[in-house]
Amino acid sequence: MMDLLALGSAGVRAFQAALAVTGDNVANADTPGYVRRSLILSTPQTGPGGPIDRENFSGAGVRTDSIARAADALKTNAARVASGDHARFAVRSDWLQRLQSLVTNADTGGRVGAFFDAGNDLASAPTSLGARALFLSAADSAAGGFRGLGADMDALSADIAKAAKDTARTINSLTSALARVNSELRRTQSGGTAANGLLDSRDRLLDELSGLVRISVSESIKGAVTVKLGTGAAAALLVPETGSPVQIGFRDAPAGAEIILGPDHDPTPLRLPASGRLSGLIEAARSVTAMRQDNDLLANRFAVAANDWHQGGTDALGDRGATLFSVTTLEVTAGRANAGSAAIDITIDDGAAPFAGGYRLIRGLSDFTLERADGSASITGTGPLVLDGVTVRTSAGAATGDAWALSPRGGAAGLSLRPLGPERLAVAAPYVTDASDANLGSGGLRVVADPAAAGIAAPLPWRVVITAPGLADVLDPVSGAVLATVPADGSLIAGTGFAFAIPAGAVTGDTFRLMQTGAGSSDNGNALALAQRRSNDGPDGTLEESHDAGVARIGSALAETDRLVQAALAVKDDTARAADDVTGVDLEREAAELTRLQVAYRANAQVIATARDLFDTLLGLRQ
Amino acid sequence: MNPVSSRSGHAGAVQRLVRLGSEISETQAQISLAKRVVTPDDDPVAFVRAATLRRADLASTATGRAIDSADRRLSATDTALDSITSIVQRLRELALQGANGTLNAGDRLLISEEVGELAEAFSGLAEARGADGEPLFGGAAHGGPAYAPDAAGVLQWQGYGQAPMVAAGGGLIAGGIEGPQAFGSSDAVTGRESIFDTFANLGKALVEPNPIVRAAAMDGAIGQIDGHVTRLADARAIVGARQSRLGTEGERITREKLTTAVDLSRLEDLDMSEAIARMQRLLTILEAAQASFARTASLSLWDKLG
Numbered sequence A: 001m002m003d004l005l006a007l008g009s010a011g012v013r014a015f016q017a018a019l020a021v022t023g024d025n026v027a028n029a030d031t032p033g034y035v036r037r038s039l040i041l042s043t044p045q046t047g048p049g050g051p052i053d054r055e056n057f058s059g060a061g062v063r064t065d066s067i068a069r070a071a072d073a074l075k076t077n078a079a080r081v082a083s084g085d086h087a088r089f090a091v092r093s094d095w096l097q098r099l100q101s102l103v104t105n106a107d108t109g110g111r112v113g114a115f116f117d118a119g120n121d122l123a124s125a126p127t128s129l130g131a132r133a134l135f136l137s138a139a140d141s142a143a144g145g146f147r148g149l150g151a152d153m154d155a156l157s158a159d160i161a162k163a164a165k166d167t168a169r170t171i172n173s174l175t176s177a178l179a180r181v182n183s184e185l186r187r188t189q190s191g192g193t194a195a196n197g198l199l200d201s202r203d204r205l206l207d208e209l210s211g212l213v214r215i216s217v218s219e220s221i222k223g224a225v226t227v228k229l230g231t232g233a234a235a236a237l238l239v240p241e242t243g244s245p246v247q248i249g250f251r252d253a254p255a256g257a258e259i260i261l262g263p264d265h266d267p268t269p270l271r272l273p274a275s276g277r278l279s280g281l282i283e284a285a286r287s288v289t290a291m292r293q294d295n296d297l298l299a300n301r302f303a304v305a306a307n308d309w310h311q312g313g314t315d316a317l318g319d320r321g322a323t324l325f326s327v328t329t330l331e332v333t334a335g336r337a338n339a340g341s342a343a344i345d346i347t348i349d350d351g352a353a354p355f356a357g358g359y360r361l362i363r364g365l366s367d368f369t370l371e372r373a374d375g376s377a378s379i380t381g382t383g384p385l386v387l388d389g390v391t392v393r394t395s396a397g398a399a400t401g402d403a404w405a406l407s408p409r410g411g412a413a414g415l416s417l418r419p420l421g422p423e424r425l426a427v428a429a430p431y432v433t434d435a436s437d438a439n440l441g442s443g444g445l446r447v448v449a450d451p452a453a454a455g456i457a458a459p460l461p462w463r464v465v466i467t468a469p470g471l472a473d474v475l476d477p478v479s480g481a482v483l484a485t486v487p488a489d490g491s492l493i494a495g496t497g498f499a500f501a502i503p504a505g506a507v508t509g510d511t512f513r514l515m516q517t518g519a520g521s522s523d524n525g526n527a528l529a530l531a532q533r534r535s536n537d538g539p540d541g542t543l544e545e546s547h548d549a550g551v552a553r554i555g556s557a558l559a560e561t562d563r564l565v566q567a568a569l570a571v572k573d574d575t576a577r578a579a580d581d582v583t584g585v586d587l588e589r590e591a592a593e594l595t596r597l598q599v600a601y602r603a604n605a606q607v608i609a610t611a612r613d614l615f616d617t618l619l620g621l622r623q
Numbered sequence B: 001m002n003p004v005s006s007r008s009g010h011a012g013a014v015q016r017l018v019r020l021g022s023e024i025s026e027t028q029a030q031i032s033l034a035k036r037v038v039t040p041d042d043d044p045v046a047f048v049r050a051a052t053l054r055r056a057d058l059a060s061t062a063t064g065r066a067i068d069s070a071d072r073r074l075s076a077t078d079t080a081l082d083s084i085t086s087i088v089q090r091l092r093e094l095a096l097q098g099a100n101g102t103l104n105a106g107d108r109l110l111i112s113e114e115v116g117e118l119a120e121a122f123s124g125l126a127e128a129r130g131a132d133g134e135p136l137f138g139g140a141a142h143g144g145p146a147y148a149p150d151a152a153g154v155l156q157w158q159g160y161g162q163a164p165m166v167a168a169g170g171g172l173i174a175g176g177i178e179g180p181q182a183f184g185s186s187d188a189v190t191g192r193e194s195i196f197d198t199f200a201n202l203g204k205a206l207v208e209p210n211p212i213v214r215a216a217a218m219d220g221a222i223g224q225i226d227g228h229v230t231r232l233a234d235a236r237a238i239v240g241a242r243q244s245r246l247g248t249e250g251e252r253i254t255r256e257k258l259t260t261a262v263d264l265s266r267l268e269d270l271d272m273s274e275a276i277a278r279m280q281r282l283l284t285i286l287e288a289a290q291a292s293f294a295r296t297a298s299l300s301l302w303d304k305l306g
Helices: A002-027 A073-106 A108-124 A129-187 A193-212 A277-311 A525-534 A543-583 A587-622 B006-033 B044-099 B105-126 B179-183 B195-206 B211-268 B272-298
Strands: A037-042 A063-069 A215-219 A225-229 A236-239 A248-253 A256-261 A268-270 A329-334 A344-348 A359-363 A368-372 A378-381 A385-387 A390-394 A403-409 A431-435 A446-454 A462-468 A471-475 A482-487 A492-494 A496-501 A511-516 B147-149 B155-157 B165-168 B171-174
Touching: A002 A037, A002 A063, A002 A587, A063 A193, A073 A129, A073 A193, A073 A215, A073 A277, A073 A543, A108 A129, A108 A277, A108 A525, A108 A543, A108 B044, A108 B165, A129 A193, A129 A225, A129 A236, A129 A248, A129 A256, A129 A277, A193 A215, A193 A225, A193 A277, A248 A277, A256 A277, A277 A525, A277 A543, A329 A344, A359 A390, A368 A385, A368 A390, A378 A385, A431 A446, A431 A496, A446 A492, A462 A482, A525 B165, A543 B006, A543 B044, B006 B272, B044 B105, B044 B165, B044 B179, B044 B195, B044 B211, B105 B195, B155 B179, B165 B211, B171 B211, B179 B211, B195 B211
Parallel strands: none
Antiparallel strands: A037 A063, A215 A225, A225 A236, A248 A256, A256 A268, A329 A403, A344 A390, A359 A368, A359 A403, A368 A378, A385 A390, A431 A511, A446 A496, A462 A471, A462 A511, A471 A482, A492 A496, B147 B155, B165 B171
16 A cells, blocks of 8 residues: 555656646757757566565656656757758858959959050040040049959958958867867766756757867767767867867968967868868868969059050050059058057159069167168158158157058059059050052051061161062162161061061062151051950950950859758758757647547556555554 | 748748749830840840940941041042142143244233132142041141142152041041142152142243243143142042942941941840730739638637637
C-alpha cells in the first residue's frame, strides 16, 4: 500500500517534470537556437532480490532520467554549411552591387567617348575657341572620370577591408566565447537544465560562426567542441577542446586580400575559406582590386594615347603640342607613430616630374624637412617647401618627429588635365602640303611623322618639282636651289623628323609645296588623327571596348553571384527547415503532448487517491 | 509527414511572401523605367551591346555635326562661285565688246572702268568667308586674307594647304575648295594666268593705244577668260560632288541612327504587355498566399484545449 502511494507520487513527480519540460518548450517556441527538449523517464532498478531483500511485487515506479535535447548533428551541420554558403554569396553580391553602381555611375566609357566625339567636333571647327574649350572640358571630364572612379574604388576597398576586419574581430570573440562554453561544459553535469542551456548557447555560437567562416566541428563527451577552419585533416585549428582559441585577422596584401592566422604573433596566410561572410568579403575585395587595376591600366592607356596624339600636332601658336595629361601624383601616407594631427597639402607644378623614388616629410623641432626618399636632395624650412616642383604645405598640429611618406602614384589617381589654354590645343598636323592647281597628275604629298628620320637637312618650306617620270627635285622655294633629287614613286623619303612620299601618279612638271604648319592654321589634320587613336586596338580591343569588357565582367560576376545567392538561399531554407524540424518546437505537437502528459498526471494522481482509499478502508476496519 | 517546427514553418511562409513582394517590386521598377536592362547584371551582354550602340550613335551625331558644318561651308563656296561665274561671264561679254574694232577709245575706257568695278567685286568674293568666319578660299590659312596684292598690284593667293577635311564613311571629304583651284594661279614661266592676272591684263589691253598690240592682247584675254569659265565650272562641279558625297553620308548616318534606335529598343526595352500581365499574376498569387497564410496560421489545437 505504501508502495502504491510511492508509485503514485513518483509518477506524479515525473509527469509534473515532463509537463514542466513541455511548458519550457512552448515558452521557447520562438527562441532562436532553442532545441526542443524531452524528459527521459525510466524505471529505477529494484533490489537484486537477495535473501535479505523482500521480494518486490509492486513495481519500482518511475524516475526522471535526464532531459534530452532533440539534436541531430548531421542536419545541424548541413544547415550551418548552407547558411555559410548563403552568407558568402549574399555579402559578395552586396559589395559587387556597390562596385557595379560605382562603375556604371562613373561612366568613364561615356566620358572617353565624349572626348573623342569632341575631337570630331574640333576637326569640323579647328579654329573655334568654343570647340577648343569644349574639347578641353571633355578631356578634363574623361580624366576626372578615371580619377573619381579610382578614388571611389579606393574608398570601397577601404570599406570592405573594414567590414572584413570587423568580421575577423567578431569571429575572434565568438571563438573566445566558445572556448569559455567548452570549459563550462566540462564542469557541468550533462543531461541537466544547465548543461542543456550551455549546449544551446554553444550551438548558437557555432551557427553564428559558421555564417562568418566555414568551420568543421567535432564534439567530445559532455559536448565540448573542437572547431577547425575549413574541413579536412589539414584544416587549421580555431578552437581546441581545451585551452584558448587561435585568433584570426584580415589583411589587404599586395597580392590580394587574405585571411591570416595569429595576426599578432607569427601571422600565417590561410587559403580562402569555402564559405561564410568572410570569404564573401575577401572575394569582393579581390574583385574590387582587379577592377582598380583595370581602371589604372585603362587610365594609363588613355593618357599615353592622348599625350602621344597631342604631341604629334601643332597648336594655334605654331608650336608642337605639349602633353595633354599629367600622369603622376603624390600620395601621402602618415607615419604610424605620428602623434600630431597636421594635414598635408601637396601641389605639383605643371610639367614637373616628381622624383620617382618618392619623398619623406619630417617634422623637426620647429620646422619641416622635405627630402627625396634616397636622400639625394632635401629642403628644410617653416613655410611651404618646394622641391623638384613639388610644393608641400602643412597645417598646424604636427608633433616633433612626425613623418609622412609621399609616394608617386600613376594610374587613375595620377591622371589630370594639364592647365592648357585653348590656343595650345594641337589641332593642326605639323606639316602641311599642297599641290599646284596646274598639276596634271593625281594625288598629293603624303607626310608622316618619324622622329628618327634624318635625311634632307634643309629647313622647310620646300618645293617639289617632278623633273622626269619617277624623279623629282626638292627645291628651296625662295632661292630655287636644288636641295635634293628624290624618287617620285610613292616611296618614303626621309626629311628631318618626318618622311614624305611623292605620289606615283604625278607627271613631269607637277609641283608641290611642303611646309611646317605655322601659327594660326585652320588645318585639322591632328584632330582627324584622334579618330585613329580611338580605333587603336589594345590587348582588350579599343579603349572603350576594354572599359565595356570591365563593366561586363562585373555585371556577369554579379549576375552569377545573384543566381548563386538564390540557389544557396533555397538550400539554406531547406536544410534549416530539415534541422528545425528536428530541433524546433512544433506547437501543435506540444499541445498534444501536454494533453497526453496531463492525462498521465491525472492517472497517477488517481493512483494516490486509490492508495488513500485503500488506507481509509483499512483504517475503517478498526472501528 | 514530418513535424514542422512552428518557428521555421512560420518563418518559411513569411519568407515566401517576402520573395513574392520583392519580385513584384522588381517588375514594378522595370515597368516604371520601361526598360528590361537597367544595370549590367540584368544582362551583361545586352548592357555592353547597348553601350556600344549608344557610343556609335553619339559618334554618328558628332559626324553629322561635322558634315553639317562642312556642308554649310561648301554651300557658301558654291554661292560665292555662282556670283563669281556671273562676274566672269560679264567680263567675257565686256572683252568681246572691247575687242570690237569699231569702238572708239572713249567707249573702251568706259568698258575698262566697268572691268575695274568687276575686279573689285571679284576680289571681294574671293575673300568671302563662311559662317565660321574662315576665308572660303584660303585653304588651311586661318583668318585670311586669302588674297593680297603683290608688288605689281595683282592679287596673289596667300593661303596654303587644304580646307579642313571631314572624316565620314571611313574616308576624308574635303570641306571646301582652295583659291587656285577656282581662280587659277600665275606662273611667269609657263604664261599661266589667274583670273586676277586676266582682269589686270584686260584692263591694260582696253586702254592700249596700239590697235595691233591691243587686238592681240584682247584675243589672249578672251582665250584666258574662256579657260577661267571652264575652271570655275569645274570648281563648282567639284564643290557639288563634295556636297553630294556629304549628303549621302548624312543620309547614311540618319538611317544608321534609326537602325541603332531600333536595335537599342530591342535590347533594352521592356515588353510592356508581358510585364503587366506578369505583375497581375504575381499580385494575384501574393493575395492568395497572404489569405491562406492568415487562415492556416490562426488554426491551432490550443483553441480546443481548456
